[in-house]
Amino acid sequence: MTISQTMTAARMHTVGGELRLETLETPKPGDMDVLVRVKACGIVPNLGNILANWTTWFPHMPLPPLPAVFGLDPAGEVAALGRQVHGLKPGDRVYVNPGRSCGSCRHCRRGDPISCKHYAFQGYFGFSEHAMQTFADYPIGGLSEYMVAPVSAIVKIPDHMDYGQAARLGYLGTAYSALKKVNAGPGDTILVNGISGTLGIGAAIFGLAMGVNKILGTGRDKALLEEIKALAPNRVEVFSIADGSVTDFAMKHTDGEGVDAFLDCLGPGGLHETFRQGLLSLRRGGIAVDIGAIAGPVEIDVHRLMDRNQRLYGSAWLTTAEGQEMADMVGSGVVDLSLLETQSYPLSEVNSAISGIAQRHGGFSNYVICP
Known part of the structure; x- marks a missing residue:
């Protein structure tokens, strides 16, 4: 495989500024690294707004x-x-988990890299000030x-x-990791909660593949909810939060x-009351993730959680092992991702794509940049 000495990448120079297409030296892999020729890089709609406001939020x-x-x-x-x-060999088809950790702390050594204080997303953000060394080690994200x-x-991903x-x-895996x-x-x-969105649809797809008997999904858009129910009409029930209490449902x-x-997929703007209703929906010994x-302090009756032997977890991202499990499920035919509606944009249109994509089909929409 011929590798060019230089490459095109989209770089941000100022917070809130447009990404500039620039010619950079093609990076070289270290002894335990892999050089990947990027074919597609996922983006969330309105990524430009997120990057512009991240340092404030x-x-x-x-x-x-x-x-x-x-x-x-x-x-x-x-x-x-x-x-x-x-x-591995040149030409292998792969997904790159962007989660980076130091690899040598006690958390990393016991197989829990997400708990590493140096943990960061390559090409996005870090979870603390300790992430700066991680960025120095792996400075290039997928928009290149x-x-x-x-x-x-x-x-490694299957041929089909x-x-x-x-x-x-990554986003499908966030839900898969919570299910695990x-x-x-x-x-x-x-x-x-939020089953028809980017995270929620992953819980539906992989929950069904993992043999879950019944999936109860909530959201706002009734038409999207009905599309989710159609994935498995006998195993999925849906409910619009405009129609009443999630707990009653x-x-x-x-x-x-x-x-x-209970998996809560509501974003920072989600209603606290809807989250609390989800917690109140748990059986004795039930688990919430x-x-x-969801942003801000949420009032929770901790005594009730204790009395009912319940647990509440925060779960960030997925491990590479979980990513491989998901790819293998696709490879075996247990999971079919053809329901994703992929819209591709060339790297030259990156600023238009990340500034905000107007037409969205809930979590079914899948947006990628193809360098």
Whole structure:
């Protein structure tokens, strides 16, 4: 495979400024790294607004030093390998988990890299001031023709999984990781707030594949909710929060016992009351997981959680192992991602794409930049 000495990348020079297409030197992989030729990089709608306001909204979660190449969810093909990398070869089709950790702290050594104080998203943001070293080690995100990542971040994808679908694995995997934390499986009934959105649809897809007996989904858009129900009409029930209490809906479908697990996919603008109603929907011993990052202090009756032996987790992202499990589920045919409606944009249109995509089909829409 021929590798150019230079590459085109989109770099942000000032917070809120447009990304500039620039020619950079093609990075070289270290001994335990992989050079990936990026074929698709996932973006969330309105990413430009997020980047412009990030330092105001979340000043404790730093952006990489500017100028920086962003791009959170890359997929592509292996272009070159570090000399100590085995089990991969040039041309392999892969997804790159952007989660980076130090690899040597006690959390990393025991297989919990997301708890590392250096944890950061390559091509996006860090979770504390300790992330700056991580950015220095891996400064190039997916909005570029090539990027380097540690081999520990590489997920091999099946031939029939296109790069656009693979570029959604991060957000799908956020829901999948939450499902694993609640041990979702046959016999269970789970409640998903915001089931028709970017995160929620992953809970529906993988919850069904994991054998969950019944999925109760809430949202606002009744038409989108009906499309979710159509995925498995006998196993999915949906409810618009405009029609009443989420708790009443959940109790109705569990004979008053409550759900085994509650996944909240509502974003920072989500209603606190809807989140609280989800918690009140749990059975004794039930587990709640927040993956949507609802913002601000939420009033919770901790005594009730204790009395009912319930748990509330915060869950950020996914591990590379979980990403590989998901890709393998697609490979075996247990999961079909053809329902994702991928819209691709060339790197030259990156600023138009990230400034805000007007036409969206809820979580079914899938937006990618193809360098």
